[in-house]
Amino acid sequence: MSAPHMDPDEFRRAGHAVVDWIADYWTTLGQRPVTSADPPGALAAALPAAPPTAGEPVEAVLADLDALVTPRLTHWQHPGFFGYFPANTSGPSVLGDLVSSGLGVQGMLWATAPACTELETVMLDWLAGLLDLPQRFRSHTRGGGVIQDSASSATLVATLAALHRASGGRWRDHGVDRRYRAYTSTHGHSSIEKAARIAGLGGEGVRAVEVDPDTQAMRPDALRAAIEADRAAGDLPAIVVATIGTTSSTAVDPLPQIGAICAEYGIWLHVDAAYAGAAAVCPELRWSHAGLEYADSYCFDPHKWLLTGFDCDAFWVADRSELIEALTVMPEFLRNAATESGAVIDYRDWQVPLGRRFRALKLWFVLRWYGVEGLRAHIRRGVALAARFAERVRADDRFELAAPHPFSLVCFRLRVGAELDAVNADLLARVNGTGRVHLTHTRVGDRYTLRLAVGSPQTAEAHVDEAWRLLDEAATDLLGKG
Structure with a gap:
């Protein structure tokens, strides 16, 4: 017999479980590796070949989220995620999306x-x-x-x-x-x-x-x-x-x-x-x-x-x-x-x-929850954290800033000779390989350049400082000098 539709009471119970799961995920983000070390195909190989014949409870799905899915994610909300540009979400935004999905x-x-x-x-x-x-x-x-x-x-x-x-x-x-x-x-x-x-x-x-x-x-x-x-x-x-x-x-x-x-x-x-x-x-x-x-x-x-x-x-x-x-x-x-x-x-x-979709709902929730001053505080915090990191770069003569940093992105690289691209690519791989932070790269002036973009609501001074410490240690190892 097929599973019945989820009635309002069942939805309420399952919904509480899902919200609790998301809250626990956010709480533990800082302890997780930013990116997965598993090879391509790992999740696909771990999943069954076909859907279940009989329906399963939400608890079983959440258990597999923990065991199978989240360990194989790149965690964009992680406080050490400094790659690409931020792709923020927030509690009010998630709630607005939930309402949008519920209204359908x-x-x-x-x-x-x-x-x-x-x-x-x-x-x-x-x-x-x-x-x-x-x-x-x-x-x-x-x-x-x-x-x-x-x-x-x-x-x-x-x-x-x-x-x-x-x-x-x-x-x-x-x-x-x-x-x-x-x-x-x-x-x-x-x-x-x-x-x-x-x-x-x-x-x-x-x-x-x-x-x-x-x-x-x-x-x-x-x-x-x-x-x-x-x-x-x-x-x-x-x-x-x-x-x-x-x-x-x-x-x-x-x-x-x-x-x-x-x-x-x-x-x-x-x-x-x-x-x-x-x-x-x-x-x-x-x-x-x-x-x-x-x-x-x-x-x-x-x-x-x-x-x-x-x-x-x-x-x-x-x-x-x-x-x-x-x-x-x-x-x-x-x-x-x-x-x-x-x-x-x-x-x-x-x-x-x-x-x-009813996308305006999540925007409405965000604007009403944070207000103008809350949003300004978030932006200013990101700019300040990027400036803090840029000061570390500027104070170390092994590094250079590759471009102005008017917002919350800092472009930088090691000052090295003919092997500049290879050495900076190695630096990026070593730092990202720690699992503590994730940076990306680009080319500025046709030279390999590292990018650190601040944006996660969970990112604090300690996380920016940790990124610099990891870069400093990797650079010392690569260049063979203190």
């Missing part, structure tokens, strides 16, 4: 879940005010915001809207013999190239613009030269993607100059602030948003540095009609009186998928 509503149209749409609209206005974004991005204007799953999707829909504008709506028509171009810096995110490929611009649709060797930011003169060269060749510049906080080094592209160039040529400007946009909750860090008034679209990820679990990218446009025109398709089965009235927002027209 489908938010593709206002008519399918009115509160889902309206809460999202208000949350994006709250965020716009929190970051002091230009008024043109607020919902009471021609613009407005929406939650995408990631900055990659935001870049894709911005690219589609830009192509729609540049071509007068004809960029997908057969027989239109025109090549469209996108531009970003050599440190622009890989999602920009992917968006261009999905949009049909081809493998060479993105022009990589040179960066300043000192700041690692896009050079406006190089952008202008690339645009002029493409125009002379008969190509049509469609979109420039500028970055606030590049993935490699958190460089900030000069938006005032880039924006003026885009305005001069009539090119869509999308600003990708996926990681560093959260910093603008602090007034002293809003310098990074200078020139944003030029932007046609902008995004940042609360799921990176603003304590909101993945997936939650906040995306705004200055003119929502251009986005809707580029993406809308209206089948008969979705027609309804509210949509026909023009009085509501249907977020299905602001994204690639049709369906959408």
Whole structure:
């Protein structure tokens, strides 16, 4: 006989067990290795070949979580996780997601879940005010915001809207013999190239613009030269993607100059602030948003540095009609009186998928639990911890800082000779091999560079100091000197 559906009482009991399990997991994170030492395929080999014939209790599932799954994870919430960029979550975010899952509503149209749409609209206005974004991005204007799953999707829909504008709506028509171009810096995110490929611009649709060797930011003169060269060749510049906080080094592209160039040529400007946009909750860090008034679209990820679990990218446009025109398709089965009235927002027209979850709930929970001052304290703490680590690097003549560190990422490396890349790669492997911390690498100035990104709510001074101690010890061993 098949297992019955979980009734409310059973759900209540099981839910308490799951919440307790998560709380215990968070409590013990610091004692766990940050990454798993098991080889590929270890979990797959440990799992049964088929699902159980009869249903099992939640306790059995939680037991296997402990025994099989968590030992083979990379623990992104670990206080010693300094890799990539942070992917924060928090108690209020988890609770908001739980409520979203429990409601199980489908938010593709206002008519399918009115509160889902309206809460999202208000949350994006709250965020716009929190970051002091230009008024043109607020919902009471021609613009407005929406939650995408990631900055990659935001870049894709911005690219589609830009192509729609540049071509007068004809960029997908057969027989239109025109090549469209996108531009970003050599440190622009890989999602920009992917968006261009999905949009049909081809493998060479993105022009990589040179960066300043000192700041690692896009050079406006190089952008202008690339645009002029493409125009002379008969190509049509469609979109420039500028970055606030590049993935490699958190460089900030000069938006005032880039924006003026885009305005001069009539090119869509999308600003990708996926990681560093959260910093603008602090007034002293809003310098990074200078020139944003030029932007046609902008995004940042609360799921990176603003304590909101993945997936939650906040995306705004200055003119929502251009986005809707580029993406809308209206089948008969979705027609309804509210949509026909023009009085509501249907977020299905602001994204690639049709369906959408109630993601605004976790954002609402986070904003209400922490408040403005709590979020600012979290950001400032990360910046301060990164500065503490950078001071350790700066004070040791064996090391050097590889780039400025305006936020909570520090790029650094050992000062060694011809074998710089190999020695720094060995340093990273040794430190990560301890299981106490996890760092990642990039290339800055075409040299192998280590990255330490602070962001976990559990990370404290002791964890940053431990990372430095491990680096110091490994460097001493590698270089053979104290």
